[in-house]
Amino acid sequence: MDTVNLVNPTDTAERFRLLVESIRDYAIFTLDPEGHVTSWNAGAQRYKQYRADEIIGRHFSAFYTPEDVASGKPARELEVAAREGRIEDEGWRVRKDGTRFWANVVITALRENGRLVGFAKVTRDLTERMQNEERLRAAVQELDAFAYSVSHDLRAPLRSIDGFSQILLEDYGDKLDDAGRHALERVRAATQHMGGLIDDLLKLSRVSRGELRKERVDLSAIARAIVKEYTGREVAITIAPGLVVEGDPRLLQVALENLLGNAWKYTSKRPDARIELGEVEAAGAAGKRERVFYVRDNGAGFDMRYADKLFGAFQRLHGTNEFEGTGVGLATVQRIVRRHGGRIWAEAKVGEGATFYFTVGE
Amino acid sequence: MSNRKILLVEDNPDDVTLTLRALKKNNLTNDVIVATDGVEALDYLFATGAHAGRDAADTPDIILLDLKLPRVGGLEVLQKIRADARTRLLPVIILTSSTEEKDLIEGYSLGANSYVRKPVDFVEFVEATRELGLYWLVYNQPPPQHR
Numbered sequence: 315m316d317t318v319n320l321v322n323p324t325d326t327a328e329r330f331r332l333l334v335e336s337i338r339d340y341a342i343f344t345l346d347p348e349g350h351v352t353s354w355n356a357g358a359q360r361y362k363q364y365r366a367d368e369i370i371g372r373h374f375s376a377f378y379t380p381e382d383v384a385s386g387k388p389a390r391e392l393e394v395a396a397r398e399g400r401i402e403d404e405g406w407r408v409r410k411d412g413t414r415f416w417a418n419v420v421i422t423a424l425r426e427n428g429r430l431v432g433f434a435k436v437t438r439d440l441t442e443r444m445q446n447e448e449r450l451r452a453a454v455q456e457l458d459a460f461a462y463s464v465s466h467d468l469r470a471p472l473r474s475i476d477g478f479s480q481i482l483l484e485d486y487g488d489k490l491d492d493a494g495r496h497a498l499e500r501v502r503a504a505t506q507h508m509g510g511l512i513d514d515l516l517k518l519s520r521v522s523r524g525e526l527r528k529e530r531v532d533l534s535a536i537a538r539a540i541v542k543e544y545t546g547r548e549v550a551i552t553i554a555p556g557l558v559v560e561g562d563p564r565l566l567q568v569a570l571e572n573l574l575g576n577a578w579k580y581t582s583k584r585p586d587a588r589i590e591l592g593e594v595e596a597a598g599a600a601g602k603r604e605r606v607f608y609v610r611d612n613g614a615g616f617d618m619r620y621a622d623k624l625f626g627a628f629q630r631l632h633g634t635n636e637f638e639g640t641g642v643g644l645a646t647v648q649r650i651v652r653r654h655g656g657r658i659w660a661e662a663k664v665g666e667g668a669t670f671y672f673t674v675g676e
Numbered sequence: 677m678s679n680r681k682i683l684l685v686e687d688n689p690d691d692v693t694l695t696l697r698a699l700k701k702n703n704l705t706n707d708v709i710v711a712t713d714g715v716e717a718l719d720y721l722f723a724t725g726a727h728a729g730r731d732a733a734d735t736p737d738i739i740l741l742d743l744k745l746p747r748v749g750g751l752e753v754l755q756k757i758r759a760d761a762r763t764r765l766l767p768v769i770i771l772t773s774s775t776e777e778k779d780l781i782e783g784y785s786l787g788a789n790s791y792v793r794k795p796v797d798f799v800e801f802v803e804a805t806r807e808l809g810l811y812w813l814v815y816n817q818p819p820p821q822h823r
Contacts, residue, residue, distance in 0.1 A: 462776075466744075469773045469796060474690035477798035481697065502797075509796030516775075 341437040347430050349374045349392055361417075361439050363410035374435070377407050379414065395421040396430055407437065415441040454522065461519040465512045472512070476505040507640075511628075514642035517568070518627060521649050526562050533557040533607065536567050537574060537591050544578050549587040557593055557607060559674045561654050566674070569650040572643040573609040573670050579637055580613035580668065588612045604673060612667035624660055647672075680813045681707040683736040685717040685753065686771075687745050694798065695740070695771075698805035704813065709736065714748025717741075718756055721763055735766055738812045741788075743772040743779060751782055758787040765819035767812055 334342050334355050341358035343351055350373055354366035362369070362377060369376070375388040382388070382405070394401040400422045407417040418438045424431050479501045487495055534557045541551050559566070574589065581587035590610045595603050616624070616631040623629045627645040647670075651658045655675030662668035682699070686692050692710055699708060711717035717739075719725035723732035739757070743750035750770065757763045769790040770783045783791050792808065795801050 466773050469794075470688055470691070472796045473694065473773075473794060473798070473801070476796055477690070477694040477697075477801070480798040506797055 339438075341435075341439075343435055344424070345374050345392075345433040345435060347396075347432055349388060349433075352432060358437070361409070361415065361437060362407075368410075377437075379406050379408055382406075391419075391421055392433060395423045395433055399423050404440070415439050416444045458519040458522050461515055462523075465516040465519070468512050469509065472505050472509050476502050476509075479505070511640050511642075514640045514646075515627075518642050518646050518649065521565055521568060521646055521653070526565070526653055528560055529563060531559050531561050531563045531566050533559060533566065533570065533591070536563075537570050540567075540571055540574050541578075541589075544574075547582070547587065548585075549578070549581060549589055552588075552590045552592070554590075554592040557591070559605070561674050562650075565650045565653065569647045569672075570609075572647045573672075576643060576670075577609055577611035577613065577668075579639070580615070580632075581611050582613070582637075584613060586612070606671050606673055608669050608671045610667065610669040615662040615664050615666050615668045617664050618662060621660060621662070625658070680704070680738075681709070681734075681736045682813075683709050683711065683717065683720065683739045685711045685714070685739065685745065685750065686742045687712045688742075691742070691794070694801065695805070698798075698802045699809065701802050702806040702809050704805070704809040713746045714750065714753045717745075717753050718748065721757065722760065732762055735763060737767070737818065739766055739768045740771045741768055743770060743774055743783070751779075751786060754783070754786045754788060767816065767818070769808060769812065 331353075336356055338356045338360055340355075341361045342355045343358045344353045346352050350371055351369050354364070354369055358369075359365060373388075375383050378388050391401050391403060400420065403419045403421075405417065405419075406414045407419070408414055416439070418440050420436045422434045422436075424434055479498045482490075483495060483498050490498070534553050534555050537553045537557075541553070544551075570591075574591070577589040581589065588611065590608075592608055592610070594606050594608065596606045597603065614632065614637070620631050623631065625644050625648040626641075628641045629645075630639060630641040632639070648658050651672050651674070656673035658670065658672040660668055660670045682704070684692065684695060686695060689712075692712075696708060696710075709720060711720055716726065719727045720730070721732070721735070723730040741750050741753060745753070750772070754768055754770075757766060757768060767789045768787070769792060770788045771792050771794060772779070773794055775793050780791055790808070790812075792804060795804065
């Protein structure tokens with residue numbers, strides 16, 4: 315048993331005050347009901363640059379930008395906090411020297427026996443996180459622009475390799491034996507395969523670029539149009555009606571083309587092939603019901619041990635001699651789903667089929 | 677189509693060889709002028725520079741235009757073609773490796789008649805050239821002021 319006496323309430327309050335005062339990573343301070351600063355911790359001094367004796371007693375609107383002060387935001391935030399108990403906000407705040415930082419702010423109303431006695435305010439400096447996000451976004455954009463220009467410049471020599479191989483076959487084919495002609499055919503096949511890889515890379519970079527549109531998208535209608543193109547085999551295709559979401563119609567079409575196209579491809583060796591697009595409801599974060607869509611097939615499936623490789627670009631779980639492909643399709647789908655704020659995962663069994671689940675954000 | 681004339685604007689010598697071969701395989705080679713950049717193409721069309729003294733009224737029947745060209749790019753060539761009364765109505769077919777939406781929109785906005793992406797597969801390219809030649813040099817009725 316701990317022998318330190320923690321029962322004395324004033325002692326606990328004092329310890330708590332000392333604890334809060336020493337926190338450096340959060341600005342934690344209190345306000346009176348009118349918004350004047352009544353306490354100040356180390357984090358507050360670090361972020362806002364005021365010493366306790368400089369700021370206690372002053373109004374907290376000093377931390378807001380002149381624009382926010384002019385629009386009455388500080389008073390509004392206290393109003394909401396008093397009414398609803400709490401308010402959270404993210405935005406620019408001002409340090410003592412006038413520089414700005416991007417802050418996450420939570421204001422909580424403090425009540426004693428129902429009477430408002432003030433507010434507790436916790437502020438985090440997110441400037442660095444925001445700058446990192448911006449740097450990351452710029453790097454991704456640069457990478458995609460690079461992938462794009464490389465994709466174009468790589469196609470030109472491929473056309474030459476393929477074209478001149480074909481010229482050799484046409485004009486000098488009679489001077490070559492079967493092995494020689496076969497070698498040239500292999501050159502052409504490889505060239506065209508590389509052309510396919512480059513095209514897929516280009517598509518992958520394309521889904522990351524450009525604005526994400528938000529409009530009403532009927533996944534069922536898109537899927538029906540896609541599978542209309544699938545001919546030459548008997549496949550039982552079921553598409554649940556009315557799967558309507560908010561999202562980018564062009565990108566969601568690309569995602570469905572890839573998922574349904576995979577289902578079509580990997581069921582090609584089954585006489586009783588089945589493909590299904592549907593929706594299930596699942597418990598999402600914070601107890602909210604979440605719409606989960608799925609594309610299910612009874613095709614070749616895959617070994618779940620390799621599931622983590624499924625969505626990597628140029629990763630394949632089947633040999634090219636078994637099923638054609640470049641390994642870019644699911645990477646593309648994942649990017650599209652993520653851009654929408656959704657998730658994608660899969661369940662499968664070798665020889666029994668695969669189910670790809672995805673959400674499209676809220 | 678014996679007296680039809682094609683202006684091919686293309687800087688990559690391999691692409692020139694392959695395009696000429698594709699045209700030849702489809703009996704479309706009677707008269708192909710090759711310009712290896714935008715300046716040369718414009719000089720030819722407007723009888724300036726290296727082509728001063730040529731009869732500018734003797735325009736090609738179609739122009740096959742690459743977009744990525746040294747000195748003056750394909751889109752700028754197209755713009756100048758459309759801005760001049762002598763060449764304003766000439767059929768221009770963009771022949772490029774780009775399928776970038778921006779290039780397509782700009783190409784069509786500037787008045788390209790057609791936009792074709794060069795396939796990697798040469799057999800496909802020969803077929804595309806055949807259909808292009810057939811359409812633009814045989815079936816298509818050229819603009820009246822021309823010929």
